[in-house]
Amino acid sequence: xxxHPRRKHQRRRLRGDCRRxxxxxxxxxxxxxxxxxxxxxxxxxxxxxxxxxxFLLERESNTSILSTFDLPVIQRYxxxxxxxxxxxxxxx
Numbered sequence: 001x002x003x004h005p006r007r008k009h010q011r012r013r014l015r016g017d018c019r020r021x022x023x024x025x026x027x028x029x030x031x032x033x034x035x036x037x038x039x040x041x042x043x044x045x046x047x048x049x050x051x052x053x054x055f056l057l058e059r060e061s062n063t064s065i066l067s068t069f070d071l072p073v074i075q076r077y078x079x080x081x082x083x084x085x086x087x088x089x090x091x092x
Contacts, residue, residue: 025049025052025069025070025071026068026069026070026071027049027070028070031071034071034072034082037082037086038082038089039089040086040089042090043089047089048071048089049071051085051088051089052071052074052081052085053065055078055084056074056078
């Protein structure tokens, strides 16, 4: 079982559309509830962030993704985010 980190940051360099961009995502102290709900404690925060970037890249180009954001913000833009990620993380 994985514990929720006090604050997890991940900086990613994404390539696409012939451009590279850096993205900074955050999973913070106040996100423990969503972390538990989405992962069920089965994966680390790093895996959740990685899968979240994969989710975003399936839906938009890297240049359309906000350069800095907290993971819970994704749900505001994509109503299927929590359901899709939770389902994906349940699979072996």
